[in-house]
Amino acid sequence: MKHRFHKRIFKLAIALTLTGCASNPQVKNDVPHPAVVITAPIKTPEYPRQTLTGIYANSLPVKHFIQHMVREHGFSEEYLNGLFSRANRLDYVIRLETPEPYHGPKPAHPKVGGWTRYRKQFITDMHINNGVAFWNNNANAIQKASVTYGVDPEYIVAIIGVETFYGRNVGKTRTFEALTTLAFDTQRRAKFFTSELENFLLMTREENYEVFKPVGSWAGAMGLGQFMPSSFRKLAVDFNNDGHRDLWDQNDAIGSVAHYFSKSGWQSNRPVAEPAKSYSDDAVITLSADTGNEHWRVHPNFKVIKKYNNSDKYAMAVHQLAQAIKQRRL
Template identity: 30%
Template sequence: MTRFLASAIFALAGLAAATPASAQADFSSCLSGLRSQAAAKGISSQAFDAATRGIAPDLKILELMQSQPEFKTEIWDYLAALVDEQRVEDGMAAMRQWGRALASAEARFGVDRHVIAGVWGVESDFGKNFGDRPLVQSLATLSCYAPRRREYFTGELMATLKIVQDGDIDPGSLRGSWAGAFGHTQFMPSTFQRLAVDGDGDGRRDVVNSVPDAVASTANFLKKAGWDNGLPWGYEVRLPENFNAKLAGRKAKRPLSSWAAMGVTRIDGRPLSGNYQAGILIPAGVNGPAFVVTKNFDAVYSYNAAESYGLAIALLGDRLKGQPSIRTAWPTDDPPLSRAQRKELQSLLLSRGYDVGEPDGKVGAKTREAIKDVERQLGMEQRGRPGAKVLQALRG
C-alpha cells in the first residue's frame, strides 16, 4: 500500500502541475476509454454519461494521500479514540433505536448484533460520518491517475456505475471516502455488489439511507467471512510470567487447552474453558493487554485487514453488551486520551493562541503542530501526540 501511495502521489502531483485545461482534456480522454469499458460491463452509455457529466479530476485526493500520520499511532491511542465512553453511549442509543433491525440481521445471518453494531460504530460513528466525496468523481480520478492500482479502482468505478444503473441507491447519496468506501458500514462498491442485501423489504439494497439494509449487509459479510455465533470473538486473558511471545499471533491457533496448560487464564483468574482453536494476540507486547482470539476475530479482521481495527470492533461490541473495558494497563507512562479529552486539549490550545480549528476531538495537522510546540516547551520528544502529559501541562 505504501508503494502504491507513493506512486499515486507522484502521478497526481504531475496532474496538479498541469494547467486546468490540459488536466481536464487528459481526464476527458480517460473518461472516453472508461466509457468503452463500462459498455463491455453492461453499463449503458446513458447511465455512464449521466453519472460522469461535468465532473473534473479531484486533485484534493493528492492532499488526502499525502496527509498520512506523521507518527506511528500506538494501539492504545487508536483504541482510545474509537472505543470511548461517548461512542459506547451513542452505540447503546443506536441499538435501542434500531433494535428490531439488528435483531433481524442476527436471526437471519447468525451474527452477534453487538459485533454488527461495533462495525457500524467504528466505520461511521453510527451514521454520523460517511465521508463527503462523490464516489464517481473519486473513483474516476483514481481510475485515470493511480498508476499501480488503476485496474482495481476502475473495477470499483464500474461497480459504482452498476449501483446507479440498478437503482439501488440515489446517485446523490453515493458519497464517501476518497478511496470509494460508502454508507453506514463503509462498503466498497464491489463488496456492495457481492454482499449487500435488502434488510427492510423494499426491494432495494441501500446501505446509505437504510439502517436495516446496512446492518443486514454487514451481517452477511461477517457470515461469509466465517463468523460462528457459537463462539466468542475472544476475551482478555492473563499470561504467565514466562510466556514465550513467539507463540503469539492471530494465525498461531492451537486448542484452548494447550494455552491453559501453559498457565494462561482469563483476566479474572478463572481457567480457560471451551473446545475450540484460538490464538493469543498481544498488540503491545507481553507487558500489555493480551487476548485469546478465535476464528470470529478473523472474520472481523477481514473487514479491513488490520488487527487494531478488528480489536476496536470486538471491544466496542463487548462494551455495547455492558461488559467492562480492558483491565490490563497499556505499557506507557503517558496514557491515551478519549475524544472528550482531545476536545478539551484542543480548546486549551485555542485559548493559548494556537490555530487548531473547531475543537472536535479529531487530531489533524494543525493540532499535531500545536502539540509539537507544547512538547518542545516541555522538553519532550516532538511527536504531535495527544497524550495525558500534554493535556496535564495545558491544564496547569
C-alpha cells in the same frame, strides 16, 4: 473502516473490499463537500453528450474505460461521456492517496503504544453510550439480522460504531468523483479503484441511483458500514423490504453488515479473543500498549472481523467496543 488509512484500504482490497475510511480519524473530517444524504433513489437527467468534454476530455484512460463499459456492460457511450464530462477531479483525494514521503531521520526506537492510541479513538463513553442508543433505537432490525444471519448483535452495532459513529460520519465525498479521481489521477492503487468505479456504475444502474448522489469516504466507501461498490453489489441486502438496497438506511445497513459477517464465516456465540499469558503460539497476537506489549489469543471470529478491515487493532477495537456496549446495555 478505517485507520490508519494507508494500510487499511489497501489491505481491505486484498481481504475482500469493503473498505472505507470514515473510521480513519486522520481523514474523516477532511472533506469539503456539502453533506448529501441519500434516502431513496433520485432520477435526474444525466446530460448525454456525443463527445467527452471537461477535465477528462483528453484522457485516454477515461476514453478506454468508457469503451470498456460500453463493450462489456452495454452502457451508452453518450451517457458515460456526459457523466465524465461533468466529473470534478478532487485534489484532496489525490493528496490523501499520495502521502508526502518522509525524509526525516529514522527513529532510534520503534514507536510504542500504537494500540493504546488507536483504542482511545473508539473505546470511549461516547461510543459505548451511542452504541447502546443505536441498538435500542434499532432493536427489531438488529435482532432480526442477528437471527437471520447468525451474527451476535453487539458486533453488528460495534462495526457501525467504529466505521461511521453509528451513521453520523458516513462521509461527504461524491463516490463517483472519488473513484474517478483515484482511478485516473493516482497510480498506487489505480487498478483496484478502476474496478471499484466499474462496480459503482453497475451498482447505480442496478439500484437506480443517480450517479452523482451517493456520498461516502474519500476512498469510495459508502453508507453506515462503509461498503465499497463491489461489496455493495455482492453483499448489501434490502433489509426493510422496500425494494431498494440503501446502505445509508439504518435497516439495510444493519442487515448488510450482518450478511457480510455471515459470508465471512462468523460463528455466533463463539469467543473472539482473550488475554494470553505468552506469545509462543500461532493464535496469539501482540499489540503495543503504553504499558508494554499485550498478548491476545484470537479465535476464528477475530479473523472474520479482519476480513472487514485487515488490521489487528481494528478487529480488537471492534471486539472491545462490542463487549463494552453489551455490558452497558444489560
